[in-house]
Amino acid sequence: xxxxxxxxxxxxxxxxxxxxxxxxxxxxxxxxxxxxxxxxxxxxxxxxxxxxxxxxxxxxxxxxxxxxxxxxxxxxxxxxxxxxxxxxxxxxxxxxxxxxxxxxxxxxxxxxxxxxxxxxxxxxxxxxxxxxxxxxxxxxxxxxxxxxxxxxxxxxxxxxxxxxxxxxxxxxxxxxxxxxxxxxxxxxxxxxxxxxxxxxxxxxxxxxxxxxxxxxxxxxxxxxxxxxxxxxxxxxxxxxxxxxxxxxxxx
Amino acid sequence: xxxxxxxxxxxxxxxxxxxxxxxxxxxxxxxxxxxxxxxxxxxxxxxxxxxxxxxxxxxxxxxxxxxxxxxxxxxxxxxxxxxxxxxxxxxxxxxxxxxxxxxxxxxxxxxxxxxxxxxxxxxxxxxxxxxxxxxxxxxxxxxxxxxxxxxxxxxxxxxxxxxxxxxxxxxxxxxxxxxxxxxxxxxxxxxxxxxxxxxxxxxxxxxxxxxxxxxxxxxxxxxxxxxxxxxxxxxxxxxxxxxxxxxxxxx
DNA sequence: CGTTCCATTGAGATGTGTCAATTCAAGTGG
DNA sequence: CCACTTGAATTGACACATCTCAATGGAACG
Numbered sequence: 001x002x003x004x005x006x007x008x009x010x011x012x013x014x015x016x017x018x019x020x021x022x023x024x025x026x027x028x029x030x031x032x033x034x035x036x037x038x039x040x041x042x043x044x045x046x047x048x049x050x051x052x053x054x055x056x057x058x059x060x061x062x063x064x065x066x067x068x069x070x071x072x073x074x075x076x077x078x079x080x081x082x083x084x085x086x087x088x089x090x091x092x093x094x095x096x097x098x099x100x101x102x103x104x105x106x107x108x109x110x111x112x113x114x115x116x117x118x119x120x121x122x123x124x125x126x127x128x129x130x131x132x133x134x135x136x137x138x139x140x141x142x143x144x145x146x147x148x149x150x151x152x153x154x155x156x157x158x159x160x161x162x163x164x165x166x167x168x169x170x171x172x173x174x175x176x177x178x179x180x181x182x183x184x185x186x187x188x189x190x191x192x193x194x195x196x197x198x199x200x201x202x203x204x205x206x207x208x209x210x211x212x213x214x215x216x217x218x219x220x221x222x223x224x225x226x227x228x229x230x231x232x233x234x235x236x237x238x239x240x241x242x243x244x245x246x247x248x249x250x251x
Numbered sequence: 252x253x254x255x256x257x258x259x260x261x262x263x264x265x266x267x268x269x270x271x272x273x274x275x276x277x278x279x280x281x282x283x284x285x286x287x288x289x290x291x292x293x294x295x296x297x298x299x300x301x302x303x304x305x306x307x308x309x310x311x312x313x314x315x316x317x318x319x320x321x322x323x324x325x326x327x328x329x330x331x332x333x334x335x336x337x338x339x340x341x342x343x344x345x346x347x348x349x350x351x352x353x354x355x356x357x358x359x360x361x362x363x364x365x366x367x368x369x370x371x372x373x374x375x376x377x378x379x380x381x382x383x384x385x386x387x388x389x390x391x392x393x394x395x396x397x398x399x400x401x402x403x404x405x406x407x408x409x410x411x412x413x414x415x416x417x418x419x420x421x422x423x424x425x426x427x428x429x430x431x432x433x434x435x436x437x438x439x440x441x442x443x444x445x446x447x448x449x450x451x452x453x454x455x456x457x458x459x460x461x462x463x464x465x466x467x468x469x470x471x472x473x474x475x476x477x478x479x480x481x482x483x484x485x486x487x488x489x490x491x492x493x494x495x496x497x498x499x500x501x502x
Numbered sequence: 503c504g505t506t507c508c509a510t511t512g513a514g515a516t517g518t519g520t521c522a523a524t525t526c527a528a529g530t531g532g
Numbered sequence: 533c534c535a536c537t538t539g540a541a542t543t544g545a546c547a548c549a550t551c552t553c554a555a556t557g558g559a560a561c562g
Contacts, residue, residue, distance in 0.1 A: 164346075464540085468543080469542085510555105527538100
């Protein structure tokens with residue numbers, strides 16, 4: 001497992017293709033990320049049958065609400081989704097950011113209710129995979145079953161990485177690690193990992209990393225004066241990967 | 252999901268029975284905790300076939316090491332197990348405590364290597380469940396497949412609860428929540444949830460909660476002077492559940 | 503072209519960490 | 533069975549990273 005957090009899925013690049021929301025799984029250029037590599041063509045077809053493809057979600061709208069009954073897991077096709085947990089005393093915790101090809105919503109399986117809300121950070125599209133049908137299909141497709149065990153295990157590993165960051169790393173280290181993670185995930189989709197636009201606000205970042213917006217802002221300024229990154233609102237350019245990695249204590 | 256963390260599994264009390272390490276799953280008094288309630292007798296028998304029962308582990312010995320190849324998940328029969336993640340730069344993070352009836356080791360599934368080490372906090376016994384055979388069996392027993400999806404999802408939920416605690420709660424709140432969680436888990440096994448012996452050291456607690464031993468010690472003293480709990484080394488008695496719940500911000 | 507929300511920056515407060523000393527508990531070997 | 537050693541836990545004094553509060557600046561949007 002890489003030591004930047006948030007990379008939930010071993011990534012292999014899929015073939016390029018058009019952006020249409022109705023693209024089938026077999027043709028989707030994200031298939032290398034979200035689908036088990038191991039699946040046969042015929043198996044992909046069976047999976048496709050149960051997937052509701054490309055449901056659009058407007059910015060700041062939810063895919064599902066916390067406490068809502070769990071019925072499906074989701075794959076991001078376009079955009080970016082955050083998951084947020086609200087505690088009984090009203091505190092909110094951002095528990096993850098999900099980029100195209102990544103799967104979210106697996107928290108709800110244990111008690112049939114979602115323990116998070118999923119909210120679009122920008123206009124997005126998600127594929128819905130009804131879980132009961134996925135379970136049935138998994139019984140007859142061992143490689144699919146295995147893939148979902150692996151997906152959930154990746155989520156556990158990612159969460160534990162965040163736990164470690166929150167528990168043991170400084171604000172600067174956490175931010176460096178987050179930037180590296182986001183960069184890696186852009187690269188995985190053949191987009192620039194050097195220059196990119198952050199889909200999330202400072203508030204989302206600070207909440208996720210257990211900091212305040214002010215601290216996030218100050219650290220961005222610091223990293224900028226050190227010429228490690230360049231930030232203009234949500235546009236980020238990484239100027240010095242080596243130093244960033246060193247700060248993230250990842251090397 | 253309860254709002255104290257660490258409770259990974261919905262608990263139902265099983266019938267009382269003897270303590271022998273060779274007790275079969277069907278007879279084990281923990282079966283209500285670690286087994287799917289839904290399994291039929293005949294199905295339990297098939298699961299039993301693949302389980303290596305009651306392997307003993309001495310205090311501070313490991314069940315598996317981080318980086319070691321993943322081959323099985325484990326259930327605690329006797330004692331207590333902690334899982335620990337070591338980062339590349341040598342920091343250690345305790346990611347969980349596991350009590351009798353609870354399952355651990357699911358982190359390793361995604362890349363076939365464990366991302367944690369599992370270490371016994373006291374002389375313990377664990378049941379080993381080879382994962383490849385569990386996968387096979389799951390394909391033919393839908394309720395078992397579902398149970399393992401749920402188990403992994405519980406682990407995710409527990410990890411996210413810890414994330415929230417680390418990110419949003421004070422040292423005192425984290426400790427109160429931990430005591431409540433431990434208490435609940437003792438109760439689930441028909442042991443006293445009021446007076447119990449902590450299996451873990453101050454160091455383990457502080458590490459898990461993202462604090463220092465000194466802070467843990469000070470907070471214990473504070474909770475003791477406030478007559479909320481009484482502590483004598485590892486012996487704990489909860490004197491005022493109501494206040495403890497209030498502190499944990501769980502109510 | 504105001505209104506509103508988001509981001510930045512500063513100054514001061516504080517919870518928790520660090521360092522250090524002491525006590526306590528548990529073994530171990532003489 | 534008693535020093536002796538060793539590691540764990542407690543307590544105090546002080547430091548510092550990050551938070552809080554407050555003011556300003558900038559971007560987005562109707």
